[in-house]
Amino acid sequence: MTLFLDIIQDDRVIKTLIILLVGFLVKALVSRVLHKGIEDIKIYYKTKKIVSYVYFILTIILLLMTWTQTQSIGTYFGLASAGIAIALKDLLINLAAWLFIVVRKPFSVGERIEINGQSGDVIDQRLFQFTLMEIGNWVEADQSTGRMVHIPNGAVFSHPVANFSSGFKYIWNEIHVLLTFESDYKKAKKYFLELAEHQSLQHSKGMDEALKIASKKYMIYYNNLTPIVYTDVKESGINLSIRYLCEPQQRRTSQQAIWEGILDIIQKESQIQLAYPTLRMVKQEG
Numbered sequence: 001m002t003l004f005l006d007i008i009q010d011d012r013v014i015k016t017l018i019i020l021l022v023g024f025l026v027k028a029l030v031s032r033v034l035h036k037g038i039e040d041i042k043i044y045y046k047t048k049k050i051v052s053y054v055y056f057i058l059t060i061i062l063l064l065m066t067w068t069q070t071q072s073i074g075t076y077f078g079l080a081s082a083g084i085a086i087a088l089k090d091l092l093i094n095l096a097a098w099l100f101i102v103v104r105k106p107f108s109v110g111e112r113i114e115i116n117g118q119s120g121d122v123i124d125q126r127l128f129q130f131t132l133m134e135i136g137n138w139v140e141a142d143q144s145t146g147r148m149v150h151i152p153n154g155a156v157f158s159h160p161v162a163n164f165s166s167g168f169k170y171i172w173n174e175i176h177v178l179l180t181f182e183s184d185y186k187k188a189k190k191y192f193l194e195l196a197e198h199q200s201l202q203h204s205k206g207m208d209e210a211l212k213i214a215s216k217k218y219m220i221y222y223n224n225l226t227p228i229v230y231t232d233v234k235e236s237g238i239n240l241s242i243r244y245l246c247e248p249q250q251r252r253t254s255q256q257a258i259w260e261g262i263l264d265i266i267q268k269e270s271q272i273q274l275a276y277p278t279l280r281m282v283k284q285e286g
């Protein structure tokens with residue numbers, strides 16, 4: 001009981017209660033005024049968050065001044081800085097990440113990236129966030145969905161960033177064509193390779209130059225940049241995989257051109273047929 005009375009009689013306890021009570025009342029009053037005076041929900045939300053930050057910082061500073069004996073202005077400034085850093089932690093992380101993006105350039109505006117499951121072309125960079133024009137999702141072959149995705153800059157510190165355009169600005173794409181076992185797969189490989197080479201021919205000079213530039217900055221080394229067709233056997237037929245280089249934004253266009261060429265070849269060549277799941281029944285005599 002005596003201890004309780006001593007605590008109550010301590011001026012610091014009384015000051016603490018007053019600070020908390022007055023701070024709470026002022027914050028409630030300001031929030032009420034803002035609620036009546038601001039009609040825009042987004043502006044009201046942001047303003048309310050700022051008021052909460054200020055309330056938290058000032059309360060911490062006043063409590064520290066009450067319970068510590070130091071009167072040093074430098075000390076109070078340091079404590080205030082610590083309070084601000086805690087209250088604005090996410091904003092400071094985003095700001096630091098913005099500086100990292102500007103200096104190290106993991107990506108730039110106009111480049112295609114993937115981060116934390118989100119893919120798209122970077123269309124805007126700001127102090128606290130960057131914006132992607134989304135690709136993929138419900139749309140196939142890396143085409144744009146039309147949605148803009150806003151991502152906090154701090155995500156570059158906590159998630160891997162895949163850049164489709166930086167360094168060597170071409171990507172490998174593969175098209176899988178399943179043929180019947182009766183098809184002349186050697187002839188098909190020859191035709192399919194010609195299609196891929198024709199598609200890559202217009203970029204051949206640019207690919208060599210891009211590889212030279214990228215190899216000076218990164219440990220990038222390719223023995224061969226020309227297309228190739230791999231052979232594999234599946235349950236339903238012979239699988240030919242056409243592998244070739246293309247620009248990230250031209251993946252679907254190049255794939256469509258090659259598929260149209262494949263279909264033209266299949267229409268002309270009776271020895272080359274597309275396969276699909278089939279059921280064969282063999283009748284044994286006797």
